[in-house]
Amino acid sequence: MNNAVPALGASPPGPGAEFLRAFAANRGALLAFFVFAAVVAGAVFAPWLAPHDPVQQFRDQLLAPPVWQVGGFASFPLGTDELGRCILSRLLFGARVSLWIGLSAVLLALVPGVVLGLLAAFHGRWLSPLIMRVMDILLALPGLLLAICVITILGPGLLNTVLAIAVGALPGMVRLVRGSALAELAKDYVTASRVAGAGTARLMFDTVLPNCLAPLIVNATLSFSSAILETAALGFLGLGVQAPQPEWGSMLSAARDYIERAPWVVTMPGLTILITVLAINLMGDGLRDALDPKLRTAS
Amino acid sequence: MFALLLKKLATLIPTLLGVTLVAFALIRLVPGDPIEVMVGERRLDPAAHAALMQQLGLDQPLAVQYGRYLAGLLQGDLGKSLVTREPVAAEFAMLFPATIELALAALLLALLIGLPLGIAAALKRGSWLDQAVMALATIGNSMPVFWWGLILIMFFSVGLQWTPVSGRIGIEYDITSVTGFMLIDSLLADLRGDESGAFVSACLHLVLPATVLGTIPMAVVARMTRSALLEVLREDYMRTARAKGLSPVRVVVHHGLRNALIPVVTVLGLQIGSLLGGAVLTETIFSWPGIGKWLIDAIARRDYPVVQAGILVSALIFIGVNLVVDVLYGVLNPRMRGR
Numbered sequence: 001m002n003n004a005v006p007a008l009g010a011s012p013p014g015p016g017a018e019f020l021r022a023f024a025a026n027r028g029a030l031l032a033f034f035v036f037a038a039v040v041a042g043a044v045f046a047p048w049l050a051p052h053d054p055v056q057q058f059r060d061q062l063l064a065p066p067v068w069q070v071g072g073f074a075s076f077p078l079g080t081d082e083l084g085r086c087i088l089s090r091l092l093f094g095a096r097v098s099l100w101i102g103l104s105a106v107l108l109a110l111v112p113g114v115v116l117g118l119l120a121a122f123h124g125r126w127l128s129p130l131i132m133r134v135m136d137i138l139l140a141l142p143g144l145l146l147a148i149c150v151i152t153i154l155g156p157g158l159l160n161t162v163l164a165i166a167v168g169a170l171p172g173m174v175r176l177v178r179g180s181a182l183a184e185l186a187k188d189y190v191t192a193s194r195v196a197g198a199g200t201a202r203l204m205f206d207t208v209l210p211n212c213l214a215p216l217i218v219n220a221t222l223s224f225s226s227a228i229l230e231t232a233a234l235g236f237l238g239l240g241v242q243a244p245q246p247e248w249g250s251m252l253s254a255a256r257d258y259i260e261r262a263p264w265v266v267t268m269p270g271l272t273i274l275i276t277v278l279a280i281n282l283m284g285d286g287l288r289d290a291l292d293p294k295l296r297t298a299s
Numbered sequence: 300m301f302a303l304l305l306k307k308l309a310t311l312i313p314t315l316l317g318v319t320l321v322a323f324a325l326i327r328l329v330p331g332d333p334i335e336v337m338v339g340e341r342r343l344d345p346a347a348h349a350a351l352m353q354q355l356g357l358d359q360p361l362a363v364q365y366g367r368y369l370a371g372l373l374q375g376d377l378g379k380s381l382v383t384r385e386p387v388a389a390e391f392a393m394l395f396p397a398t399i400e401l402a403l404a405a406l407l408l409a410l411l412i413g414l415p416l417g418i419a420a421a422l423k424r425g426s427w428l429d430q431a432v433m434a435l436a437t438i439g440n441s442m443p444v445f446w447w448g449l450i451l452i453m454f455f456s457v458g459l460q461w462t463p464v465s466g467r468i469g470i471e472y473d474i475t476s477v478t479g480f481m482l483i484d485s486l487l488a489d490l491r492g493d494e495s496g497a498f499v500s501a502c503l504h505l506v507l508p509a510t511v512l513g514t515i516p517m518a519v520v521a522r523m524t525r526s527a528l529l530e531v532l533r534e535d536y537m538r539t540a541r542a543k544g545l546s547p548v549r550v551v552v553h554h555g556l557r558n559a560l561i562p563v564v565t566v567l568g569l570q571i572g573s574l575l576g577g578a579v580l581t582e583t584i585f586s587w588p589g590i591g592k593w594l595i596d597a598i599a600r601r602d603y604p605v606v607q608a609g610i611l612v613s614a615l616i617f618i619g620v621n622l623v624v625d626v627l628y629g630v631l632n633p634r635m636r637g638r
Contacts, residue, residue: 137317140614144576149321149610152598153328229443233580236445237595252446256584259449260457270446278441 022290029286035279043095050089051075054246058084063262079264082254087268090246094269097247098276101162102227106220108166109173114216116170117177118204121185132178135171143168147230151239161240165230169223176219180212214291221284225277232273248273307625311618318618322611323368326603327361377611378604380597387608391590396479397467398589401581402574404505405513406567413517414563417524422551424529432521439518444577448511448584455507462503465586469500481505508585512577516570523566527559534558561628568624575613 024030042049052058058080065072066079066087078087116135120128141149143165150164184190185208193207234240235249243250248269255265352358356367371378377387420432456464467481468474472494474484482505485497531537532555540554541547579591586592590609597605 133313133317136314137321140314140318140618141321141610142572142576142613142617144573144579145610145613148579148594148598149325152325152603152606225441229441232443233445233576236580237583239598249443249445252449256449259453263453266446266449266453270443270450273443273446274438274441277443278438281437281441 019290023286026286026289028282029290032279032282032286035275036283039095039276039279040099042092043099046089046092046096050086050092051077052086052089054085054089054093055244056085058086060084063258063265065262066264066268069264078268079262081251081265082258082262085246087251087265090251091248091268091272094246094248094251095272095276097158097241097245098228098231098273101158101165101231101241102224104162105165105169105227105231106224108162109169109223110216110220113170113173114177114209117174118181118209120174120178121181121208122200122204128178131174135174138167138171143226144230144233147234148237148239151234156234156239156242158241158245161231161234164234165227168230169227172223173216173219176215177212180215181208184208184211217291218284218288221280221287225280225284228273228280229277304622304626307622311622314618315615318611318614319369319372320365322607322614323365325607325610327364329603372611377608380602380605382597382600382602382605387605390593390605391608391612393476393479394588394590394593397481397587398578398582398591400480400482401505401508401512401587401589402578404509405511405574405577406516408509408513409516409520409567409570412513413520414524417521417563418528418551418556420521420525421528421532429525432525436518436521439514440522442514442518444511444514445580445584447514448507448581451507451511452584462507463500467501467504467588468497469504472497472500508581508587511584512574512581515573515577516567519566519570520563523563524559527562528555531555531559564624564627568621568627571620571624572617575617 023033052075058076061073061076061080062084063082064076064080064084067074067077069079072079076086076088078091081087081090116131120131138146146168147161147164150167151160154160154163181204190203190207193203198207231240231247232249232252235247235251236253238250238253240249241247243254251269252266255262255269258265349358356364359367375388377391379385380387380390383390416432416435420429423429452464455462463469468485472485472488474481474488474494474497477484477487481501482498485494485501488494489496489498528551537550537554540550545554575591578589579595581587582589582591583595590612594606594609594613597603597609
């Protein structure tokens with residue numbers, strides 16, 4: 001007889017509850033989630049939170065230090081930049097740009113990535129080599145260089161930055177989807193579904209895809225953080241979002257000349273990037289552990 | 300071993316062709332008339348325009364152009380810079396050692412610091428040391444390198460005045476290029492007595508850029524060493540080695556590390572890509588005269604043949620390094636050789 005009969009009324013936790021409990025047990029990931037939520041809130045409510053217009057230049061307040069330093073003003077909590085613009089306001093509006101580019105780039109890589117990856121897994125004979133060779137070519141160019149390549153062709157700008165980063169993230173997604181789909185395809189439940197008469201499309205998206213989601217979500221999270229880093233890197237090189245639109249990376253590149261006189265112009269945008277990226281990466285680690293214990297690294 | 304290398308090379312041919320196609324398409328895909336895009340603000344009369352078209356071979360069918368491009372590449376012809384009128388290959392040969400020197404220094408630093416930290420963290424698992432290493436590695440992995448460079452300049456160059464802000468060596472030194480590697484060339488000049496202090500100057504110029512470029516690989520190496528060593532420490536043969544009475548150092552280094560290094564090498568190979576991308580940023584921050592800065596300057600000047608060559612060469616380096624890593628993998632792990 002089975003002795004491990006659960007007590008009456010105590011149903012096992014559902015997958016959602018189990019995920020939440022596992023994620024919340026990881027204190028780092030939980031903290032990272034709150035930090036990230038704060039960044040998102042800052043971006044969403046930027047027009048109401050920002051003390052000033054991010055592009056307005058206060059010519060009499062050039063390079064004002066943050067409020068806690070001697071000579072700082074309460075009206076510019078994080079100081080002003082070389083053109084007298086409020087750094088806090090620029091960071092808040094810059095968060096909109098970074099998060100928007102990151103999210104769009106990940107989605108733009110995710111959707112074709114899933115479709116191409118599944119196609120490659122299901123059509124092993126001729127479509128798979130074709131898709132994977134093209135992805136190999138894209139993989140041969142390191143992410144930032146590929147983005148620079150795309151920007152060289154299309155010219156700098158917000159939408160082109162999204163496209164450039166998405167192209168860089170695509171091969172990783174395709175490989176991941178194909179890999180996990182191939183692993184699932186060998187399993188009995190897929191064969192059962194096929195025998196039951198499921199068509200290819202149904203097998204792809206209804207049977208196999210849901211079981212590949214865990215690594216895909218983790219990968220999308222990590223792609224999101226590297227997209228934010230790449231956006232900032234492109235902005236720093238002058239190839240990303242163009243002035244006067246506030247963007248974290250281009251704020252840094254403008255600040256380089258004032259590194260001696262006004263260190264806060266350099267520190268603030270960089271810290272913002274670091275904290276945001278760190279939070280997303282920690283969340284990604286937490287998601288990986290919570291979604292699939294099998295993916296856990298030895299720790 | 301040799302057969303494996305040949306087989307790997309054969310599978311690379313489509314990728315290599317594809318990369319040349321991307322580089323070839325780069326100039327052609329720029330919207331608008333390529334000549335006008337390159338010339339920019341300056342006006343050209345139609346005759347000069349036609350002459351330039353012919354000179355660049357842009358009046359030929361695309362297939363012919365690509366064929367010529369490939370044929371040129373095989374002879375080491377990367378085209379001519381539109382700005383300096385010099386062959387790109389010659390410029391490249393001058394700048395390449397600077398990037399290699401920087402990248403090697405960064406990798407060395409990553410290994411010298413990352414490996415011991417990873418080993419210590421694994422051996423003292425759960426201790427404050429382990430937690431500190433993991434926290435540092437997590438932060439290092441999320442670091443925006445361009446900002447990190449600026450912060451280091453702020454502290455060490457501007458604040459403490461320990462290191463110079465940019466370049467490869469102090470301007471007071473006149474170093475003749477023998478190997479192209481500044482450390483070696485300056486050491487030679489220094490030892491000859493022509494330029495005393497040149498080597499120290501070269502080292503001081505290298506240390507910040509190498510630290511910046513090495514930060515992410517360092518974090519990755521520390522993390523990977525730790526997790527790989529933890530995995531290996533659980534294996535039966537480790538218990539056997541200890542039971543045989545081998546010294547703890549020998550157990551860890553000879554039995555543990557040798558096996559733990561396999562994933563570390565793989566991850567390090569994957570880092571070469573981020574190293575190349577990072578070199579673009581690091582060289583821009585420190586005005587380091589290597590291919591990364593050259594590429595960015597060329598984009599700003601719309602010097603498309605240089606951009607084309609820079610992208611192509613970076614991709615070739617990346618592919619080459621990955622091939623080396625694949626082969627190294629076979630050397631380190633005999634179990635992989637058959638595959």
